[in-house]
Amino acid sequence: DGGITQSPKYLFRKEGQNVTLSCEQNLNHDAMYWYRQDPGQGLRLIYYSQIVNDFQKGDIAEGYSVSREKKESFPLTVTSAQKNPTAFYLCASSIGSSGGTDTQYFGPGTRLTVL
Amino acid sequence: GQQVMQIPQYQHVQEGEDFTTYCNSSTTLSNIQWYKQRPGGHPVFLIQLVKSGEVKKQKRLTFQFGEAKKNSSLHITATQTTDVGTYFCAGRGGKLIFGQGTELSVKP
Numbered sequence: 001d002g003g004i005t006q007s008p009k010y011l012f013r014k015e016g017q018n019v020t021l022s023c024e025q026n027l028n029h030d031a032m033y034w035y036r037q038d039p040g041q042g043l044r045l046i047y048y049s050q051i052v053n054d055f056q057k058g059d060i061a062e063g064y065s066v067s068r069e070k071k072e073s074f075p076l077t078v079t080s081a082q083k084n085p086t087a088f089y090l091c092a093s094s095i096g097s098s099g100g101t102d103t104q105y106f107g108p109g110t111r112l113t114v115l
Numbered sequence: 116g117q118q119v120m121q122i123p124q125y126q127h128v129q130e131g132e133d134f135t136t137y138c139n140s141s142t143t144l145s146n147i148q149w150y151k152q153r154p155g156g157h158p159v160f161l162i163q164l165v166k167s168g169e170v171k172k173q174k175r176l177t178f179q180f181g182e183a184k185k186n187s188s189l190h191i192t193a194t195q196t197t198d199v200g201t202y203f204c205a206g207r208g209g210k211l212i213f214g215q216g217t218e219l220s221v222k223p
Contacts, residue, residue, distance in 0.1 A: 035213075040124065042203060042213040043158070090157055102211055103148065106157040 004107035006091050011112045021076045021110045023091035030096030032074035033104065036060060037088040049074055050096060078112065086114045117142045119206045121214030129222050134191040136217035138204035146207045147180055147187045153200040194221050
């Protein structure tokens with residue numbers, strides 16, 4: 001059963017703590033993405049990776065970090081430097097530039113709440 | 116920079132009425148994609164339009180890409196309660212930019 005998994009579904013963290021959100025895909029996609037969604041707003045790109053061991057900042061990268069050590073995995077760390085981290089975080093993947101399309105396949109999302 | 120605007124932000128309709136959401140880009144697009152996000156869910160890809168003036172249909176959904184490749188629309192004929200959700204366009208200029216979405220509610 002191919003797809004993208006994100007864990008956990010709900011996450012609570014105390015202010016000042018770093019937290020890492022998991023994203024795994026078994027679609028054999030080259031490209032992976034992290035988006036942030038706030039109520040009434042569209043999807044804003046945090047980071048993306050076109051290939052293993054390489055990633056690029058998106059529009060709102062400040063306060064976040066990522067790694068791409070394996071093709072299947074693209075974890076996102078929300079650091080204490082992120083001023084307003086409470087949001088719905090969506091991971092996505094696409095075939096990549098070699099496939100000629102960037103249709104996004106989304107995971108179920110992680111809802112992060114900072115207390 | 117590239118911007119993608121989507122209107123309206125909210126639309127409330129009676130079941131059986133039609134619904135349209137519009138997407139406008141500040142720059143010419145190479146393609147435009149449409150996604151649907153059910154309440155509490157994640158966006159799911161619906162369709163991609165590539166050609167100028169392209170029209171595609173999926174049952175009661177009709178998607179159009181403008182002649183200038185700067186705007187697009189999604190029209191739903193005779194809405195049903197299963198159509199409830201937020202519809203996003205995403206335009207590919209230099210990069211893929213998502214619109215703010217249109218949240219559709221349908222009253223039975």
